[in-house]
Amino acid sequence: xxxxxxxxxxxxxxxxxxxxxxxxxxxxxxxxxxxxxxxxxxxxxxxxxxxxxxxxxxxxxxxxxxxxxxxxxxxxxxxxxxxxxxxxxxxxxxxxxxxxxxxxxxxxxxxxxxxxxxxxxxxxxxx
Amino acid sequence: xxxxxxxxxxxxxxxxxxxxxxxxxxxxxxxxxxxxxxxxxxxxxxxxxxxxxxxxxxxxxxxxxxxxxxxxxxxxxxxxxxxxxxxxxxxxxxxxxxxxxxxxxxxxxxxxxxxxxxxxxxxxxxxxxxxxxxxxxxxxxxxxxxxxxxxxxxxxxxxxxxxxxxxxxxxxxxxxxxxxxxxxxxxxxxxxxxxxxxxxxxxxxxxxxxxxxxxxxxxxxxxxxxxxxxxxxxxxxxxxxxxxxxxxxxxxxxxxxxxxxxxxxxxxxxxxxxxxxxxxxxxxxxxxxxxxxxxxxxxxxxxx
Amino acid sequence: xxxxxxxxxxxxxxxxxxxxxxxxxxxxxxxxxxxxxxxxxxxxxxxxxxxxxxxxxxxxxxxxxxxxxxxxxxxxxxxxx
Amino acid sequence: xxxxxxxxxxxxxxxxxxxxxxxxxxxxxxxxxxxxxxxxxxxxxxxxxxxxxxxxxxxxxxxxxxxxxxxxxxxxxxxxxxxxxxxxxxxxxxxxxxxxxxxxxxxxxxxxxxxxxxxxxxxxxxxxxxxxxxxxxxxxxxxxxxxxxxxxxxxxxxxxxxxxxxxxxxxxxxxxxxxxxxxxxxxxxxxxxxxxxxxxxxxxxxxxxxxxxxxxxxxxxxxxxxxxxxxxxxxxxxxxxxxxxxxxxxxxxxxxxxxxxxxxxxxxxxxxxxxxxxxxxxxxxxxxxxxxxxxxxx
Numbered sequence: 001x002x003x004x005x006x007x008x009x010x011x012x013x014x015x016x017x018x019x020x021x022x023x024x025x026x027x028x029x030x031x032x033x034x035x036x037x038x039x040x041x042x043x044x045x046x047x048x049x050x051x052x053x054x055x056x057x058x059x060x061x062x063x064x065x066x067x068x069x070x071x072x073x074x075x076x077x078x079x080x081x082x083x084x085x086x087x088x089x090x091x092x093x094x095x096x097x098x099x100x101x102x103x104x105x106x107x108x109x110x111x112x113x114x115x116x117x118x119x120x121x122x123x124x125x126x127x
Numbered sequence: 128x129x130x131x132x133x134x135x136x137x138x139x140x141x142x143x144x145x146x147x148x149x150x151x152x153x154x155x156x157x158x159x160x161x162x163x164x165x166x167x168x169x170x171x172x173x174x175x176x177x178x179x180x181x182x183x184x185x186x187x188x189x190x191x192x193x194x195x196x197x198x199x200x201x202x203x204x205x206x207x208x209x210x211x212x213x214x215x216x217x218x219x220x221x222x223x224x225x226x227x228x229x230x231x232x233x234x235x236x237x238x239x240x241x242x243x244x245x246x247x248x249x250x251x252x253x254x255x256x257x258x259x260x261x262x263x264x265x266x267x268x269x270x271x272x273x274x275x276x277x278x279x280x281x282x283x284x285x286x287x288x289x290x291x292x293x294x295x296x297x298x299x300x301x302x303x304x305x306x307x308x309x310x311x312x313x314x315x316x317x318x319x320x321x322x323x324x325x326x327x328x329x330x331x332x333x334x335x336x337x338x339x340x341x342x343x344x345x346x347x348x349x350x351x352x353x354x355x356x357x358x359x360x361x362x363x364x365x366x367x368x369x370x371x372x373x374x375x376x377x378x379x380x381x382x383x384x385x386x387x388x389x390x391x392x393x394x395x396x397x398x399x400x401x402x403x404x405x406x407x408x409x410x411x412x413x414x415x416x417x418x419x420x421x422x423x424x425x426x427x428x429x430x431x
Numbered sequence: 432x433x434x435x436x437x438x439x440x441x442x443x444x445x446x447x448x449x450x451x452x453x454x455x456x457x458x459x460x461x462x463x464x465x466x467x468x469x470x471x472x473x474x475x476x477x478x479x480x481x482x483x484x485x486x487x488x489x490x491x492x493x494x495x496x497x498x499x500x501x502x503x504x505x506x507x508x509x510x511x512x
Numbered sequence: 513x514x515x516x517x518x519x520x521x522x523x524x525x526x527x528x529x530x531x532x533x534x535x536x537x538x539x540x541x542x543x544x545x546x547x548x549x550x551x552x553x554x555x556x557x558x559x560x561x562x563x564x565x566x567x568x569x570x571x572x573x574x575x576x577x578x579x580x581x582x583x584x585x586x587x588x589x590x591x592x593x594x595x596x597x598x599x600x601x602x603x604x605x606x607x608x609x610x611x612x613x614x615x616x617x618x619x620x621x622x623x624x625x626x627x628x629x630x631x632x633x634x635x636x637x638x639x640x641x642x643x644x645x646x647x648x649x650x651x652x653x654x655x656x657x658x659x660x661x662x663x664x665x666x667x668x669x670x671x672x673x674x675x676x677x678x679x680x681x682x683x684x685x686x687x688x689x690x691x692x693x694x695x696x697x698x699x700x701x702x703x704x705x706x707x708x709x710x711x712x713x714x715x716x717x718x719x720x721x722x723x724x725x726x727x728x729x730x731x732x733x734x735x736x737x738x739x740x741x742x743x744x745x746x747x748x749x750x751x752x753x754x755x756x757x758x759x760x761x762x763x764x765x766x767x768x769x770x771x772x773x774x775x776x777x778x779x780x781x782x783x784x785x786x787x788x789x790x791x792x793x794x795x796x797x798x799x800x801x802x803x804x805x806x807x808x809x810x
Contacts, residue, residue, distance in 0.1 A: 009435070010588060010589060011586075011589055014583040014589060015580065016438040016439075018576060019442055019576065019580075020441065020442060021579065022572055022579070023446060025327070026568065028327075029572065030565060033454075034316070035454055036454075039461055041323050042488075046468060048334060055334070055589075056475075056477070056596065057590055061592075063478050064616070064617035064618055065616050065703065066616075071606050078596055079618045080343075082477045082480055084286055084337075084629075085477070086483060086618070086622060086706075087290060089487060089488075090637060091290065091293045091636050094297065095293070095319075096492060097640055098319075100495055102312060104805060105648070106312055108654070109309045113503055125309070126310070150763050150765075156762070159762065163758075167748065167755075170744060171744060173743075213758075213761055213762045214627070214628045215624065215761045215762075216611075216760075220600050221600060222625050222626065260651070261645075261646050268642070271639055282628075286629060290632035301646060305646070331579070335586070337596060338596055339587070339595060341596045341597070341598040341601075342600065363581070364582045364585050368582075477618075478704035479705060479706065479709065482696065486709050491802075495802065498802060498805050
């Protein structure tokens with residue numbers, strides 16, 4: 001038990017990220033409210049970014065912005081994860097804006113944002 | 128599937144031509160130009176007020192790309208050549224790169240022809256179903272979708288693949304909802320949610336793979352994974368990563384069923400043929416990805 | 432220690448954000464989540480990410496959520512209703 | 513048999529309850545004289561939803577378990593010799609200053625070494641704003657009369673209760689926000705930040721201005737036409753400069769772009785120009801999202 005706790009604390013960022021990923025995933029599957037689905041998607045994506053950024057961190061080193069002409073790689077953390085996360089954040093913002101626009105259009109038509117109600121209404125309309 | 132991919136793997140790895148030093152043979156610039164032509168066509172598309180100009184531009188560019196891919200296919204299949212092309216001034220483990228061989232050229236030709244046919248077939252429907260000011264935006268989506276498919280075909284970098292998968296998702300969603308009725312929007316939301324699940328799993332797979340190997344380019348990944356498998360380190364994470372990547376891509380590839388059925392059943396009145404394109408694309412992603420998995424065959428061997 | 436506290440609050444924020452009844456609370460707690468994330472990224476020595484997350488997660492995404500809520504008439508108890 | 517199963521599976525994938533109903537009818541036919549009481553439809557749907565919930569929870573719990581198990585086998589957090597910090601990261605830091613001229617290694621990496629990704633990313637933004645325009649632009653498909661009436665009513669309320677505090681504060685801080693955004697964009701290669709973060713700060717400033725002073729004020733200098741011109745020009749500039757650098761790089765040509773002295777504001781070759789382009793695109797896009805979602809026009 002104690003060993004397990006020590007492992008969890010050693011891998012605290014990764015553990016938290018994976019739990020957040022699970023929370024986002026399950027809510028994306030189960031929530032009927034479309035706005036909450038968007039939230040869940042955002043939580044899921046940012047948990048992956050947290051995981052990635054934690055992988056680039058190295059104990060006792062500083063951000064990769066060159067100071068005092070110190071060019072040795074042992075002074076700075078790994079810059080690659082930061083760059084990848086930056087790209088990923090843009091993608092997730094774009095997707096959530098698109099999702100919100102879709103929700104607005106559906107609301108204009110059906111006056112609800114509960115997905116199962118929308119499906120029922122759509123089916124009724126088709127018949 | 129992984130096993131089948133493994134068996135054709137070595138056959139695809141023909142001679143690698145290094146790209147350093149001096150001008151390249153002219154035909155090696157074709158993949159780069161075809162991707163950028165499509166993207167630039169997409170970027171200037173909103174300047175067209177009417178659908179006709181957009182249609183002409185999209186059609187012209189996709190025919191041009193098809194012709195270029197055909198030339199590339201002829202050139203490469205003559206001697207089974209395979210080359211990599213640096214995107215920038217820096218060689219492989221540091222910069223992005225794209226790679227092309229006969230198979231990639233064939234796929235690119237196929238995509239361009241399908242796109243051209245879809246544009247031609249869907250032209251009348253698009254003109255009648257989509258409002259005039261939005262038609263050029265529809266053709267923009269078609270251009271960007273094709274650019275994303277070509278980039279997915281040629282790319283040699285797994286994170287670039289993620290970005291272009293997202294581009295293809297957004298563009299395909301916009302094409303699905305182009306008719307702008309309530310039914311198409313409901314279909315789009317279902318498509319989007321499922322594809323977000325898929326891309327989330329794919330992203331986490333890419334990230335874990337990066338943590339284990341420290342590389343993002345597929346050839347280096349392949350070498351590193353072969354080394355890891357040989358030394359027996361990180362075997363469990365590797366297996367799980369392979370599973371995650373596979374499930375993510377599989378969810379994205381099987382997508383077309385989610386929209387097709389709904390559209391056929393409720394909106395079968397008259398459907399623009401252009402909208403079959405996303406379906407073809409998600410099939411295409413699977414072909415691309417099975418081809419790129421073959422390039423780092425150790426990954427597929429660890430999946431067994 | 433402080434890191435663990437931040438991570439715990441992150442998880443709590445996520446759970447609360449997704450279980451709240453009122454959509455307004457969902458949006459507000461999501462913004463708090465983004466803010467905690469910003470602090471964590473600053474502690475992980477990635478200032479680029481911290482700036483971006485503060486501007487995007489707590490700023491623009493939050494505003495977009497509020498505007499959407501206003502459009503779908505979910506802001507009960509405010510002057511708009 | 514296989515074909516039937518496949519078609520059923522496809523129907524299930526499409527989310528229809530048709531197979532359920534069919535099966536029910538068939539079972540009724542089969543047990544005609546057993547007189548089975550048919551279950552009401554909502555009970556069956558409820559049962560299906562229940563099953564879906566249980567299986568979703570199971571899948572998610574399994575996924576989290578597997579992921580946690582994997583995570584504990586990954587390289588240790590924060591250790592200096594984990595596989596991710598290899599020769600790639602080393603070169604980005606040790607030679608990044610000489611090769612790209614950027615003091616901020618992250619900016620040098622995303623805009624020079626791995627620029628193709630970043631170009632794809634700005635295309636994602638462009639696609640998103642175009643899709644939002646397709647969805648929400650006011651036209652004959654997209655006008656609800658009652659909503660317009662209500663919006664007019666709301667605007668009257670707004671005019672009657674002008675918020676003096678909001679206006680004063682916005683008057684004070686909007687210039688500061690815009691200035692800070694520009695600073696972040698222009699110093700992207702020297703300090704944390706860059707085109708994307710600076711652009712979204714500027715977009716936030718514009719949104720605050722529009723929210724406090726009314727969108728009509730913003731329309732005076734920022735309408736659909738300027739929006740289209742700025743986005744297209746900036747993205748085209750980005751695409752062409754990147755195409756030039758990719759083409760020269762792959763063909764082994766000299767790029768002839770001076771890198772300048774590291775640390776000066778006019779340095780780092782293309783990175784400064786790309787940052788400015790991205791900043792413009794992102795600021796326009798963020799304001800565009802707000803404007804289209806709130807009003808359906810710029």
